[in-house]
Amino acid sequence: MDYQILAELLFPNITETPEEMEEKYPPRNLPEGAKVTRFAPSPTGFVHFGGLFPATIAERLAHQSGGVFYLRIEDTDAKREVEGAAEGLIRTLARYGVHFDEGAVIGPEGTIVDQGSYGPYKQSQRASIYHVYAKQLVRQGKAYPVFTTQEELDELNATDKKAEMKARDWENEQDSRREEQLKQRNFTIEEVKENLAAGNPFVLRLLADGNPEKKTNFTDLVRGNLEIPENDEDFVLLKSDGIPTYHFAHAVDDHLMGTTHVVRGEEWLPSLAKHIMLFRYLGFRLPKYLHISQIMRLDENGNKKKLSKRDMGANLDDYSRMGYAPECVCEYIMTLLNSNYEEWHAQNPEKPYTDFPFNIKKMSVSGCLFDFNKLNDVSKNIISRMSAETVYEQVTAWALANDPAFGALLQKYSETAKAAFAIGRGGKKPRKDLATWADAKGYMGFFFDELFQIEDSYENRFAKADIQKALAAFLETYDAADEMNVWFDKIKAVADKIGYASDMKEYKANPEAYPGNVADVSMFLRVAVTGKLNSPDMYAVMQILGAKRVEKRIRAMIDSL
Secondary structure (H helix, E strand, C coil): CCHHHHHHHHCCCCCCCHHHHHHHCCCCCCCCCCCEEEECCCCCCCCEHHHHHHHHHHHHHHHHCCCEEEECECCCCCCCCCCCHHHHHHHHHHHCCCCCCEEEEECCCCCEEEECCCCCCEHHHCHHHHHHHHHHHHHCCCEEEEECCHHHHHHHHCCCHHHHCCCCCHHHHHHHHHHHHHHHHCCCHHHHHHHHHCCCCEEEEECCCCCCCCEEEEEECCCEEEEEECCCCCCEEECCCCCECHHHHHHHHHHHCCCCEEEEEHHHHHHHHHHHHHHHHHCCCCCEEEEECCEEEECCCCCEEECCCCCCCCEHHHHHHHCCCHHHHHHHHHHHHCCCHHHHHHHCCCCCHHHCCCCHHHCCCCCEECCHHHHHHHHHHHHHCCCHHHHHHHHHHHHHHHCHHHHHHHHHCHHHHHHHHHCCCCCCCCCCCCCCCCHHHHHHHHHCCCCCCCCCCCCCCCCHHHHHHHHHHHHHHCCCCCCHHHHHHHHHHHHHHCCCECCHHHHHHCHHHCCCEHHHHHHHHHHHHHCCCCCCCHHHHHHHHCHHHHHHHHHHHHHHC
16 A cells, blocks of 8 residues: 555645644743643533533643643534534633633634644644644555445544543454455555545544554552553544544643643543654654543432533532532642642631642542532632622622622612621631522621621520510610710610510529520511611611611511510
């Protein structure tokens, strides 16, 4: 077989050589040890939480080492591409602090443009580049054409990037597959000419030289040393329309773009043997791989399941709607990535998560468990350290987009809202009431008369007459100008007046002697003024509401009883 003639027959219009490509995409000039990583999604829908996971790892590896982090859009599967998904992906990732040094970016007109010297960064615009290397493989006798029926081609062309990762059950069909591969490999130049003259389409397959009985030693940066059976499958490089499969495209792109480290899911492990072979055939240096575990969740029976697209929390846009601050989600991601993050954060509470020395060796091999409760705890801690002004601005921005009526109140009564958010903020033990911006309405909505309502009721063990007496007695001496100690002394005096214990030590020593205590009196006031059994510090609440509104609400409660 004259492979030079075969290559010219299959790719007559490709005149560039791999050597010329290498000149167009020279090695990057970076400091020693600098890593070049990428995030390479397919624009087929929303950004999955699982996508933020590898993107964060790749971003940290690159930027902690003084390297480059770039975005490549793998849009070779036109049938599954969703219009606007790529633009949405870029905006969403930017919202969560994932910024790229180069790659596909949104230009002034709102369309995707290239930023950097190693583009195009959309695979659909790189077809001629792939064909240069495809022709080279044919010329070297490492790839060959298979002319086949349109039905078979349609089935192949329907295969998307995700499907390519799935390992077929070759063991049960090994003999028939090998027989079929031998038939496909056995052709003549004349047959190729005849098929081309007839306009018959072809796919290009790799001519595998592997023996599955033999194994290749491979080191994964997360999983350690692995033994990979050699690949003996003549897998497809180019589909009949000239579009490459993921296997071929990513190898060419990672090489030309200088990728040093590839972060991807463990579901790609079955394809690793193919990629090792392909890089060897192409003469490329294999990048270092990190195959990370899937993110799991607990189902209603307590069993671990993969976090699927249908699960709440899978879509990153859900977090915006639910009111999670992006930095809270990012910091939660760090707790999943490295087991020592929380210890570091406790020692460095004022530092941003980007200062954390992320370490591959601290990553879990068994996978991470997605947990909304843990996310909420992380979020509460972060929000508690924000200034009242910041909380006000972010809550208002979220409310205007998701709860316009509440947003309008926040804008109308901005000083009241800021004062409310300032309660208990700062110090070594700040209040941790908010996990999301959506929590703000329930937390401080009672400050606005438009939202105030009695949500909680008094326990039946308290006589209504006692509650009325306590509220009335409080109004007799209430003075908004009182300092906090004076204010509380008056509440203790109310307790004494209605026969309740004003001293908690005395009450605990002999609870049967009293119908209630000073804490209960405070609770009577809390429900009357806030409508809730739990609320921020009552003295601060009354100071913000002012005397008229406090008195009005207390009198309304007395009347209702």
